[in-house]
Amino acid sequence: MSLAIGAALLAASAANAAQVEVLHYWTSGGEAKSAQVLKQMLEQKGHTWVDFAVAGGAGANAMTALKTRVISGNPPAAAQIKGPAIQEWGDEGVLLSIDDVAKRENWDKLLPPEIASIMKYKGEYVGAPVNVHRVNWLWINADALKKVNAQPPSTWDDFFKVADALQKAGITPVAIGGQSWQQAEMFETVALGVGGAEFYRKAFVQLDQATLKGPTMVKALETFRKIKPYTDKGQTGRDWNMATGMVISGKAGMQFMGDWAKGEFSVANKVPGKDYLCVPGPGSRNAYTFNVDSFVFFKVKTPGVEKGQKDLASLLLSPQFQEVFNLNKGSIPVRQGMDLSKFDACAQKSEADFKSAGAKGTLVPSWAHDMIDKPSVEGAFYDVIGKFWNDDSETAQEAANKLAVAAKTD
Structure with a gap:
């Protein structure tokens, strides 16, 4: 039974x-x-x-x-x-x-x-x-920063001073993989840091034509390109976690990447505050891209x-x-x-900043990570940013004009 x-x-x-x-x-x-x-x-x-x-x-x-x-x-x-x-x-x-x-x-x-x-x-x-x-993070190898006697950069001027010091010390200042989404993500954080949340929202959420081809966007593109000489020549086709690995090992000093990068540091048994630092991208302390x-x-x-x-x-x-x-x-x-x-x-900082940005109206969706624009527009933005990163002959204004055109992609 x-x-x-x-x-x-x-x-x-x-x-x-x-x-x-x-x-x-x-x-x-x-x-x-x-x-x-x-x-x-x-x-x-x-x-x-x-x-x-x-x-x-x-x-x-x-x-x-x-x-x-x-x-x-x-x-x-x-x-x-x-x-x-x-x-x-x-x-x-x-x-x-x-x-x-x-x-x-x-x-x-x-x-x-x-x-x-x-x-x-x-x-x-x-x-x-x-x-x-949170997408607008900058990850930093703590030992590399100590080696050049520098503080985590909070402004773009500070960032380029730290990058210069790392380069002189024989450390690749910025790790990146040469994939279109990684370039787009880095540019997104640069644009937020240069222009602020209101500019970001007008440009990438509302797709406002004047903002997309205006002077603040041009400045953001110029700042983005200024980072390129601080990256290495082996970036083509490199996956994001390989770039994170460069920061973990100390081969590179910094990486712009969302906080999934922290999972890589954790798997490598690295401790925040001791082995690595997480700081908002320069200029974007009061905003949060999710x-x-x-x-x-x-x-x-x-x-x-x-x-x-x-x-x-x-x-x-x-x-x-x-x-x-x-x-x-x-x-x-x-x-x-x-x-x-x-x-x-x-x-814990991410959680506090998420709540603070929500209260201030500076919480914005990440366009580089499929959160706001339809795939055709996002793909067109990827193409414009990737071409600008790889083609030094294109001016920032030309790229800004192309972003405005890309926003109209069906």
Whole structure:
């Protein structure tokens, strides 16, 4: 009799379990560790995680793979997608609403309004955010800075003085990978630091023509180009985490990168304040560019998968996952009101600055990381910035004029 009951329970549990295929691009050290945590938590719920990891291109390769799958009528159960792309997939009618999960768990109160609105399609949640990344960070090797007897730069004048000193000491001042998204991200932080949050919003959120080709943009482009001689010649095709590795090892002194870079420092057992420093990009101390990782869920034909999708959505916002994931990833929890005592000084500063920028109106979405502009405009901006970085004969005004044209890309 007990064997029959046991068999019945096993059958019921198998019926409730789902194979949940998850497309993501968390493939570097700190990120891969975070994906593993999510997999384990989903499997504790009785479901099977089917990994669909696509490396490279800051998610561009993953989006190409996703399009192929959706067009063929075989989408994954969940995919890492963010910003305006969520609305575009919503327009295609292929997304599963998770509004019942969000209402039950009170997401409207748990999430900052600037982020909650991005996760909804026509008023219903279709996406679950997992974190808040600050993009406008400058990472510095502490020993390299000590070696040249310098302080972390807070202005552009200071930055170039530190860069000169590092170069004289035989240290590459700035690590970067020669990929279009890394160049775009660096320029985004430079533009914020040169022009401020209001300029940034007018240029990249509102796509105001006069601002895009105006004198402040020209100054931002000139400042961006001034950084180039402080980078190394081996940057072509280098991934961002390899550039972070240069700062970790002391081969390079500084890197402009979002706080996913901190995950690399953590994996290397480096301690903030001792081995490395995290400071806002020069001139951008009072502003905050945010980038949010999130997952959306696709309508799939396989019966029973919806239960697994909704369990995954619930897990993503759970306090346990929010803590473990963000400790690994270098970001801060998107769930508000959490205890951050286990988080390091960089994360605690990020959280304080996020709240402060929200109150001051200087919290802005990262255009270089898919948070605001549609992919065609973002791609056109990437092209303009990449060409300007690589072609010394182009003037800053010519590049600014091209940004204005790029903003009109359909």
